[in-house]
Amino acid sequence: MYSAIARNKRTTVILIVAYIFIVTGVGVALSWVFGSVWPAIILGGVSIVHVVLTWFYGGRWVEAALHSHRVSAKDEPRFYRTVENLAIRNGMPIPALGVEEVDAINAYAMGLRRDRAVVGVTRGALDNLDNVELEALLSHEMAHIRNGDSRVKVLVMGLVGAMQLIAIILIGAGAQTANQANARRDNRDNGGAAVVGGFFLVLGLIFLIIGYVVGPIVQSAVSRQREYLADASGVEMTRFAPGMISLFRKFEASESGAISSAANGAMGMFYAYRRRRRGLGYLFTATHPPTWKRIERIQAIAKAP
Secondary structure, X not given: OHHHHHHHXXXXXXXXXXXXXXXXXXXXXXXXXXXXXXXXXXXXXXXXXXXXXXHHHHHHHHHHHOOOXXXXXXXXXXXXXXXXXXXXXXXXOOOEEEEEOOOOOOEEEEOOOHHHXXXXXXXXXXXXXXXXXXXXXXXXXXXXXXXXXXXXXXXXXXXXXXXXXXXXXXXXXXXXXXXXXXXOOOOOOHHXXXXXXXXXXXXXHHHHHHHHHHHHHHHHHHHHXXXXXXXXXXHHHHOOHXXXXXXXXXXXXXXXXXXXXXXXXXXXXXXXXXXXXOOHHHHHHOOOOOHHHHHHXXXXXXXXX
């Protein structure tokens, strides 16, 4: 598990460096085309603000998108006691607690730092899970925090969003340059401007494909691997694999689909469970592994000496 935590830290650094490299490259190219440093300064400034806000407030944004509210030990004593016991046994700070008022059975974790993390559950989980199943569910979420998964997920989501924004900027810049070249047909520099405009349009289309096709596929693949790791880490925390297996079987039996409407799209990767849809395309974009595979891996862990 410690190697996985170290790997997540390296992934975080790589994502931030990749983000800076891409934004810097695009900013320099735009400044060269327009003959001014302002495009690079503006894009660089926006990117710095984006990284800072994502780092410090990314968890809050996700929490707001999930429509959850904070609760205290007095509000939800059973919830608090379970999280507290897991935190103490595993040497972790007690995270803030949140509840999403929906009937679905699910939970979520977020926070780029352990000391600013939030663990939440749905009302359906509190009402329908027994103590063993609730502990298994919350151990899965606590594992996400311990392993640094929330940080990686938020940064990957931010990088994909940045790719999409850069694609729009490049396509807009390319279209503007091409239009200006077309308006000055009698100018001898017209051909060069048209080529530059075409270059930016092609580059913008490449970023568009990365941001809207490749990015989400990679984002989903990262999420699936993090879910497997959180399952294994959760079992390690509770030392009781049958509790996790019982939880997943209850997920499958839930008529509510075990997911809230807020979990659609990218937000779904922050939940413990997401019902898989049918279709070839969903094999690549599913944020969670099939439940039977998760149960199979947990059973293998339980049988291991």
